[in-house]
Amino acid sequence: MALKQALDQLHKVLGNQFTIAKSELDLHGRSESYFPMTPPDAVVYPESRADVEKIVEICAIHDLPVIGWGAGTSLEGHGLALRGGVVVDFTRMNKVLQINAADMTVTVQPGVTREALNQELRATGLFFPVDPGANATLGGMAMTRASGTTTVRYGTMRDNVLGLVAVLADGRVIRTGSQARKSAAGYDLTALFVGSEGTLGLVTELTLRLHGIPEATSAGICAFPDMKSAVNTVMETIQMGIPMARMEFTCADTARAFSDYAGLEMQEAPHLLVEFNGSPEAVKQDAERFAEIVEDNGGSEFRWSTREEERKALWAMRHNGYYAILATRPGARAIVTDICVPISKLAQAVDETRADIAASTITGPILGHVGDGNFHTILLVDPDNPDDMHEAKRLSDQMAFRALRLGGTCTGEHGIGMGKLGFMRTEHGAGWDVMGSLKMTLDPQNIMNPGKLVPGPLLH
Secondary structure, eight states: HHHHHHHHHHHHHHHGGEEEEEEHHHTTTOOSSSSSOOOEEEEEEOOSHHHHHHHHHHHHHTTTEEEEESOOOSSSSEEEEEOOOOEEEEOOOOOEEETTTTTTEEEETTTTTTHHHHHHHHHHTTEOOOOOSSSOOHHHHHHTTTOOOTTTHHHOOHHEEEEEEEETTTEEEEEOOOSSSOOSSSSSHHHHTHHHHHHSSEEEEEEEEEEOOOOEEEEEEOOOOOOOHHHHHHHHHHHHTTOOOOEEEEHHHHHHHHHHHHHHHOSSOHHHHEEEEOOHHHHHHHHHHHHHHHHHOOOOEEEEEEHEEEEEEHHHHHTHHHHHTTTTTTTTTEEEEEEEGGGGGGGHHHHHHHHHHHHHSOOOOOOEEEGTTTEEEEEEEEOOOOHHOOOOOHHHHHHHHHHHHTOSOOSSSSOTTTTTTTHHHHHHHHHHHHHHHHHHOTTTTTSSTSSSSSOOGGGG
């Protein structure tokens, strides 16, 4: 009865911004990864902060879960309605509210995608650099503390969110941070919300740091006889202070997948894909210095270019890596997982992971952001074969525990959601209980994205 009353109230208040159509529920019950279909009880499409406040107020009265939704590209089940409830789809809150070119900041609604923002900024000489590959919404990127190919130079969402507005479970609206580049005024509530995965409140506005579009850019690719040589090249490049804008790697299996998918002739070997930003003279010098390091470590000739079409083709290939790898096993589904380790341990982590996969019954090419020690495996499974699913989860678990053993983290950018809850106690110890206490303080009813991120009875 309470559910029906809540849904009736939401429908009355929101009109055509509310739906219980099966197609919409199914769309918002799917995951990009292996989790089963988990449709919510309703989907709502707020168009303003006032709408969000009304949604939260009604759901709190009826003890109904509230789950935020952006583009639906998360990989650990972040947006699934585990206890039923209402999915709040922010795609209609997609306005760029203010561009402050002088201060190099922009204020946006959470449903703006990163590509749409950069289109809006193209006449300003500024851009937003965080690039997770998918054209995700900025709200979703903030909630998962996303990063990606440009992290080695520009940082993650943690480094690029200056402030936000959030609606809390009890209806309070808070504004964190400011337009200033730094602050010593109390707890950093912005940082608390960035990466909270919607468990503390719903974000309705973000103020982001922008960066100047570089005067020149060069990008290139090179192959190596083994992963250790590639990683040594990365470590020496960083130690020498050569400013990398992107530094990606692929294993031999991924290189073969790229070749087959894009019709290229890539050597079946580990590769580095790199980019340099700066003045024309600087990017030329950086590319030449990098080429010397590659040669010293036994790599192939470093082929680089400043031509825009060639650079775009290189990074389009990298961003299409998921689809290239899927194409190597038609009909398969991918379980995508990530870990992050200190760069000095990266070669060991990759080699041990490759050995585990080679000894298993499934395949799993590797690619990642070598400049910050973060890599992914794309484990290919038959979704109708329970043995494949079990093996993929076993390999994923081994990767996570290996990362923790090597001084890293169970996830560098995908987040926890519900998929990696099992590693939080090992990684954080009593700190995980503190996260649960913060959650209880701000959301004692546990209506904000329940079943994700935090420990104990809050998971039930």
